[in-house]
């Protein structure tokens with residue numbers, strides 16, 4: 001992630017049209033400049049004037065139990081929306097390897113039998129998530145790979161999990177191009193996954 005220690009609204013690490021034809025320019029532009037921006041602005045407003053102002057969004061989300069009650073849900077929604085999208089932009093790439101490699105590839109095969117099987121299970125989680133949310137590949141508390149769903153902007157890091165991959169399955173992430181065809185959006189996602197970033201994250205958790 002490009003902004004681990006400071007809370008700022010960063011540009012995407014590629015152009016809005018860089019993920020075409022899999023994720024279109026208009027979707028990326030609206031997603032970043034409108035949706036992500038709104039989460040960021042509301043997050044900053046929620047922590048304004050509190051001691052949380054000096055903390056990174058990651059540290060804030062890692063322990064929700066210490067958050068002031070009157071700010072808690074706003075931070076879960078908007079801090080989560082801010083962090084989850086930062087994570088998502090970095091896990092996408094116009095120069096995707098198309099498949100995992102090295103240590104993460106081995107672990108995916110160990111955990112899910114094959115990369116194809118992993119993709120099927122990930123897709124199933126994306127298609128069975130009712131409403132809005134995220135699907136994640138994480139290292140769980142036992143240090144094993146697991147595919148999980150979170151609702152709304154709840155973040156995997158708030159559950160004590162270590163995220164490796166994430167897919168935004170809010171309709172705003174795909175509706176302009178794919179309308180109700182979430183399955184096609186998930187299939188397209190595999191063409192733009194930044195497996196180098198996923199591998200980097202996986203190794204960083206060891």
Ligand SMILES: [Fe+2]
Pocket residue numbers: 031035085168170172173
């Ligand atoms: Fe989103």
